[in-house]
Amino acid sequence: MKGEKAPLFDENHGGGTLRTIGIYPIYAAIQLFGAPLKSFYFKQLIVKNIDLGGTCIFEYKDYKVTMLISKINLTNDSISEIYGENGTLRFHSLYDIRTISYRSIINDIEEMISEPISDNSLLYEITEFSEWILMKNETAYREQKSITLKAISIIEQALNGGT
Numbered sequence: 001m002k003g004e005k006a007p008l009f010d011e012n013h014g015g016g017t018l019r020t021i022g023i024y025p026i027y028a029a030i031q032l033f034g035a036p037l038k039s040f041y042f043k044q045l046i047v048k049n050i051d052l053g054g055t056c057i058f059e060y061k062d063y064k065v066t067m068l069i070s071k072i073n074l075t076n077d078s079i080s081e082i083y084g085e086n087g088t089l090r091f092h093s094l095y096d097i098r099t100i101s102y103r104s105i106i107n108d109i110e111e112m113i114s115e116p117i118s119d120n121s122l123l124y125e126i127t128e129f130s131e132w133i134l135m136k137n138e139t140a141y142r143e144q145k146s147i148t149l150k151a152i153s154i155i156e157q158a159l160n161g162g163t
Contacts (some may be wrong), residue, residue, distance in 0.1 A: 014040075016051040017071050017085065018155055025067040026151050028094050029058055033093070035150055036060055041158035046072070054157055 017024075018041050029036075036058035045053040053070030080094040087105050094096040100114035132140045155161065 009154045016159075017053050017069050018051070018056060020070060022056060022067070022155065023058065025094055026056070026154060027147065028080070029065050029067065029146055030150055030154070032057070033060060033065060036117075038162045039154045039158035040162045041155075044070075044143060054096060059162075061155070108128060 001144040022041075038059040040057045040059075041054055042057075043051045046052045052072045053068075056067040056069055058067075078093045080091040082089040085105075088103045090101045090103065091108075092100075097113060097114070101110050101112050103110040128140075131137070
């Protein structure tokens with residue numbers, strides 16, 4: 001109806017940036033670093049209190065992970081980076097990885113360490129799911145379910161100011 005928020009943006013209906021596209025970097029962070037001790041989300045409320053993006057911070061014992069998440073990013077070049085002591089790991093499109101490269105601090109040379117598996121970005125995921133179903137792989141199902149439930153819990157904590 002006219003004047004109402006679309007469900008995509010309405011947090012009362014599971015919308016908002018963190019609950020929709022924010023799930024991708026959160027899944028990646030959980031799988032790379034484990035569950036954080038605390039999580040926070042700082043919304044970028046632009047239009048009529050609609051969450052169009054923000055900054056999500058995961059606190060771990062010895063470091064923090066910062067994710068910039070946006071529904072209004074106008075670039076097609078989505079790069080995610082992990083900064084380490086010896087260099088930077090770069091993922092071209094984290095939720096749909098096209099390439100992975102590493103740039104060393106020592107020699108400032110960027111080396112491609114991965115190429116896409118297929119031109120169809122969903123082929124790998126569909127193949128994995130199909131194999132789990134056909135092989136009745138309950139272990140894989142339970143692992144993915146656990147990550148999903150963990151991600152939902154972390155999102156809710158972040159939306160509630162870390163509590």
